[in-house]
Amino acid sequence: MTQKHVSGMEVSAVSVLKRAVELDQGARLLEALVCYQEGIQLLMDLLKAIKDDSKKAHYRAKIKGYMDRAEQIKVHVDQQKEEDATGYSYGVLFKPYVGGALAEVWVEDPYIRHIHQLYNFLRFCEMLLKAPSQVKTIHLLTSQEEGDGGQQMAALAEVKQSLQARGVSLDLQYSSTIHDREIRWPSC
Numbered sequence: 534m535t536q537k538h539v540s541g542m543e544v545s546a547v548s549v550l551k552r553a554v555e556l557d558q559g560a561r562l563l564e565a566l567v568c569y570q571e572g573i574q575l576l577m578d579l580l581k582a583i584k585d586d587s588k589k590a591h592y593r594a595k596i597k598g599y600m601d602r603a604e605q606i607k608v609h610v611d612q613q614k615e616e617d618a619t620g621y622s623y624g625v626l627f628k629p630y631v632g633g634a635l636a637e638v639w640v641e642d643p644y645i646r647h648i649h650q651l652y653n654f655l656r657f658c659e660m661l662l663k664a665p666s667q668v669k670t671i672h673l674l675t676s677q678e679e680g681d682g683g684q685q686m687a688a689l690a691e692v693k694q695s696l697q698a699r700g701v702s703l704d705l706q707y708s709s710t711i712h713d714r715e716i717r718w719p720s721c
Contacts, residue, residue, distance in 0.1 A: 539582050546575035550599060557600035562606050563629065569603040630718070635666040639717040643676040643708075651688045657716075658692065662699055670706040671696065675713060 539605055553568030577595050580592050638661060655675070661668045678685040693703040 535710055539579065542575060542579045542582065545548045546572055546579055549575060553588070553599075557606070562610055563625070566603055566606045566610065567629075569599055569606070573599050573603065578666070597604070623657050624663070627660060627716075628664065631661065631664040631665060631666050633665050635668055635718055636651075637670045637718060638668060639670065639672045639674070639715075641674045641711055641713065641715040641717075643711045645673070645689070646676040646678040646685050648684075648688070651685070651692070655692055658696060658701075660704075662696075662701065670702045671705060674706050674708055676709055676711060 539650070549568055550572035553572055553691060556562075556565035556568060576596050576599070577593055578594070583589060583592070640654070640657070642650075644650050658671060661671065669685050673689075689703075689705055693705060696703045
């Protein structure tokens, strides 16, 4: 490997890790974690390419420090996202997974019956429309409201019409046997 290539790897690693530190200091921990992980990988690749033992020791120490910080962030983020955690927007939770090639989303939620549950589904749909994706179809499988289900059906019909006006189809189906919530999309 040429010295020029090694130097380029070093510049890339430094750039990504500087960004990680900036994001970390700005309390943008999920983004910082991704940058730390990428930067660490770049440093590990660099470590394989260099021959100087003093430089290797220097990079090993840097890798250890960044790995320690990344692990601290990961623990913090995991604690924040524990079950029943509140305060996270759909954008924060799903942004890392919603990409430009995303065209279809499947939502299974047996509890989209009451007004607050309908609002949550609507907010999820809004997040998909605002994301840099090309979502054209949202499949919703839910259970029907007990009784006549008029309010639920009217509200979902309104959501369907609103999505259609934005070029997105809502495929609505009902099931009396589902009991778990799930959101899926094809890996892009």
